[in-house]
Amino acid sequence: MWLVAGLGNPGAEYEHTRHNAGFDTVDILAEELGARYWKTECGSLAAHVKRGDDEVIVAKPQGFMNTSGGPVSQLMKKYSVRPDHLIVVHDELDIDPGTIRVKTGGGLAGHNGLKSIADKTGTRDWHRVRVGIGRPPGRMPVVDWVLSAPRADAADAFGHACALGAEAVPYLMDHGLADTQSRFN
Secondary structure, eight states: EEEEOOOOOOOGGGOOOOHHHHHHHHHHHHHHHHHOOOEETTTTTEEEEEEEEEEEEEEEEEEEETTTTTHHHHHHTTTTTGGGGGGEEEEOOOTTOEEEEEEEOOOOOTTTHHHHHHHHHHOSEEEEEEEEEESTTTTTTHHHHHHHHHHHHHHHHHHHHHHHHHHHHHHHHHHHHHHHHHHHH
């Protein structure tokens, strides 16, 4: 059993913003895995799919970013998902737009969604697919940057990174961290 949690904020005003890179990525992944039905479960929109011998739950926590840990930990408990079978997909300021990085554990880089998950699960020993959004230009506040959608000239890079993230998730499940990092980092 795998749980793939894409982080974002619910609501139309946040759709396709940089902070919703996790939602956009798991939407692509769910379509590629053939998910046909989303249901509200443990505070998330969740889709269950079979992938070979594994069941995969693709989830989008429906609280705001800083409360993502509650729904993620509830799903983990409900389905007995081990931390090494949790993959969190999220936006990352310190990675160039259009690229991704995959890692396990480590620092949280001030990301409130990751802090919430670490707090509620009691560990950082889960996988992360980090979708690069880059830093804001000039003196633009970070909050304004992450809560805005990429303009037309940057939308292709954002979409490319989300698609790469959706490709990296099943690769990680099949090949492990080291091979996934070699291929995508």
